[in-house]
Amino acid sequence: MGDVTRSRKKVTQRFLERTFRGRPMGIGSYVWMFQRLTGLVLAFYLGLHLLVLGSALKGGASFNQVMAMLETPWIKVLETALVWVALFHTANGIRLVLLDLVPSLNQRSLAYGALVVTIVLGAMGTSFMW
Amino acid sequence: MTCYLPPIDKPDAIYNIQILRFDPEKDRYPHWESYQVPFVRTMTVIEALEYLWDQGEYIAFRSNCREFTCGSCAMEINGKPALACDTLLEDGMRIEPLSRFPVIKDLVVDTSTVPERFKALKLWPECKHREPATKDSPPLPAAKSAIEHYRETYSRCIECYSCLDACPQSDSDESPYFGPLYMLQLARVMEHPLDEKDRVAQAAEAGISHCINCYECANVCPMNLSPATIVNELRSKTIRRLDLLFGRRRKEVG
Ligand code: FES
Numbered sequence: 001m002g003d004v005t006r007s008r009k010k011v012t013q014r015f016l017e018r019t020f021r022g023r024p025m026g027i028g029s030y031v032w033m034f035q036r037l038t039g040l041v042l043a044f045y046l047g048l049h050l051l052v053l054g055s056a057l058k059g060g061a062s063f064n065q066v067m068a069m070l071e072t073p074w075i076k077v078l079e080t081a082l083v084w085v086a087l088f089h090t091a092n093g094i095r096l097v098l099l100d101l102v103p104s105l106n107q108r109s110l111a112y113g114a115l116v117v118t119i120v121l122g123a124m125g126t127s128f129m130w
Numbered sequence: 131m132t133c134y135l136p137p138i139d140k141p142d143a144i145y146n147i148q149i150l151r152f153d154p155e156k157d158r159y160p161h162w163e164s165y166q167v168p169f170v171r172t173m174t175v176i177e178a179l180e181y182l183w184d185q186g187e188y189i190a191f192r193s194n195c196r197e198f199t200c201g202s203c204a205m206e207i208n209g210k211p212a213l214a215c216d217t218l219l220e221d222g223m224r225i226e227p228l229s230r231f232p233v234i235k236d237l238v239v240d241t242s243t244v245p246e247r248f249k250a251l252k253l254w255p256e257c258k259h260r261e262p263a264t265k266d267s268p269p270l271p272a273a274k275s276a277i278e279h280y281r282e283t284y285s286r287c288i289e290c291y292s293c294l295d296a297c298p299q300s301d302s303d304e305s306p307y308f309g310p311l312y313m314l315q316l317a318r319v320m321e322h323p324l325d326e327k328d329r330v331a332q333a334a335e336a337g338i339s340h341c342i343n344c345y346e347c348a349n350v351c352p353m354n355l356s357p358a359t360i361v362n363e364l365r366s367k368t369i370r371r372l373d374l375l376f377g378r379r380r381k382e383v384g
Pocket of ligand 1: 204213
């Protein structure tokens with residue numbers, strides 16, 4: 001049998017198919033996808049962070065310039081988004097560690113718990129920042 | 131004509147369903163075809179396929195018991211692996227074979243690698259030589275929890291391979307993670323009181339650390355088992371074993 005006959009679906013294809021055909025996946029799959037996406041965002045941010053810091057530390061004038069750039073509202077919106085992303089990644093990461101340590105825990109309630117923690121802490125952070 | 135079903139005189143509705151057909155003698159690639167099925171109340175997907183067979187549409191599919199016991203009729207229905215005899219027909223359904231395995235014809239897939247892997251994993255109690263049991267030899271010291279687990283979980287698996295199909299980390303036999311079914315079987319033989327083989331190392335070599343905790347196998351299991359919890363339990367044993375820290379690459383598992 002050649003490989004042409006088997007579809008070997010990737011998770012994105014499965015996600016689209018099942019979500020839009022009335023067979024949604026469990027919450028575990030969705031939070032896992034978010035975990036990956038937020039992980040990518042955080043990795044990207046780490047590089048960006050180092051770049052900005054590096055350019056800010058060149059001298060007094062450039063420091064002031066970078067700080068002025070960081071005060072613009074667009075950057076602030078992105079920073080708020082970053083807080084949410086980091087919070088979700090942390091909360092779900094703690095859920096995964098808990099599941100590894102105590103396998104009999106209920107993953108579904110833990111996932112909802114992680115979402116609730118993200119929303120509460122994210123709302124607090126957002127009101128604090130603005 | 132085979133006549134599986136009594137003739138349908140007064141259907142409740144006419145449903146359009148789509149089926150992924152593949153004939154190795156004619157086609158190079160699988161293709162979708164749509165069919166019309168008269169729906170009567172409580173009609174399942176298997177019955178729809180049998181109806182089509184009665185009409186001269188010879189669509190290849192597997193089924194035996196029609197009562198969720200044999201596990202041979204698993205297929206992807208609207209993208210979700212499920213037992214065709216356990217799923218009510220809906221309008222616009224898309225029915226395709228399990229996507230993890232190579233297709234032999236239409237909805238029949240080649241699952242012959244699974245028993246081969248079972249053999250390679252040595253899924254039987256492996257122990258040193260023992261005296262054969264006699265009439266007065268004491269009964270085996272099986273823990274009560276093990277008996278419970280066998281009754282509640284391990285013996286109820288019908289090996290329909292839905293969990294293998296749903297697992298995003300194990301989308302073919304070449305992927306590093308074997309899949310939830312094998313982990314369930316490893317846990318089963320691990321709890322046997324006679325077994326002495328190092329099953330935790332076997333699980334590590336079968337790529338158990340690739341599991342991503344999505345619990346999709348538990349989500350699709352037609353018997354409502356939770357292979358994911360068993361995988362998690364096995365993995366929490368592997369992460370406590372320091373000698374497996376660097377040996378997690380997949381070897382010839384056996
Ligand atoms: S026909 Fe036996 S499980 Fe569906």
